Amino acid sequence: MTNFTENIAIEGRNLSFSVGTRQGKTIPILKDCSLHIPSGQFWMLLGPNGCGKSTLLKILAGLLNPTDGTVHVKRPRSFVFQNPDHQVVMPTVEADVAFGLGKFNLTPDVVKYRVSKALDAVSMLNYMQIGVIRAVRNSVDSSREVTALWVTHRLEELEYADGAVYMEDGRVVMHGNATDIMNFITTRQSAYIKEINY
Numbered sequence: 001m002t003n004f005t006e007n008i009a010i011e012g013r014n015l016s017f018s019v020g021t022r023q024g025k026t027i028p029i030l031k032d033c034s035l036h037i038p039s040g041q042f043w044m045l046l047g048p049n050g051c052g053k054s055t056l057l058k059i060l061a062g063l064l065n066p067t068d069g070t071v072h073v074k075r076p077r078s079f080v081f082q083n084p085d086h087q088v089v090m091p092t093v094e095a096d097v098a099f100g101l102g103k104f105n106l107t108p109d110v111v112k113y114r115v116s117k118a119l120d121a122v123s124m125l126n127y128m129q130i131g132v133i134r135a136v137r138n139s140v141d142s143s144r145e146v147t148a149l150w151v152t153h154r155l156e157e158l159e160y161a162d163g164a165v166y167m168e169d170g171r172v173v174m175h176g177n178a179t180d181i182m183n184f185i186t187t188r189q190s191a192y193i194k195e196i197n198y
């Protein structure tokens with residue numbers, strides 16, 4: 001990996017993260033992970049349950065400090081939690097924004113009106129009918145300033161990505177363009193599918 005350059009938006013170098021137990025043991029969660037995401041691209045982070053994706057994302061987002069290694073992230077960042085409350089749970093932007101209104105006794109027209117107002121307020125009205133992943137792809141495509149890193153277990157979502165990072169057991173196993181990652185995972189698919197939990 002070269003020095004941090006202008007065209008890299010997110011970079012982690014030799015990141016490790018460990019937690020200590022009450023018994024004084026150290027549990028390594030991330031082991032010497034390096035990755036770099038070019039500016040203006042949409043990348044994905046994949047790997048079996050418990051391999052360290054969320055921990056790596058939290059370190060890149062500045063929510064956790066690595067035990068070792070360095071992080072460089074260009075510009076302010078935002079972070080959408082996979083949990084709690086399964087923030088992105090619905091297939092479309094409209095349905096996802098409407099999710100919180102489900103507990104109120106509102107007619108479909110009122111829900112639609114409120115969702116439109118909310119999306120309009122953040123200039124996202126034209127995203128209303130499209131899928132969340134497509135909305136992220138569009139937002140990356142519409143501005144060279146936006147870079148996104150999306151955590152998923154779904155191989156089919158790689159078709160939206162420019163590149164991807166594949167992890168296993170706390171390590172970055174492969175880092176590259178989406179097609180190469182898709183081919184790589186497909187060759188390991190039977191083991192991978194067994195471990196993941198949709």
Ligand SMILES: Nc1ncnc2c1ncn2[C@@H]1O[C@H](COP(=O)(O)OP(=O)(O)OP(=O)(O)O)[C@@H](O)[C@H]1O
Pocket residue numbers: 019027029047048049050051052053054055056
């Ligand atoms: N604070 C912590 N203390 C102890 N173990 C932890 C802590 N944080 C994470 N772990 C463990 O580290 C491993 C990686 O967790 P992480 O949530 O990063 O994995 P993940 O790849 O995002 O998993 P999933 O796909 O299931 O969401 C898991 O075994 C998890 O139990």
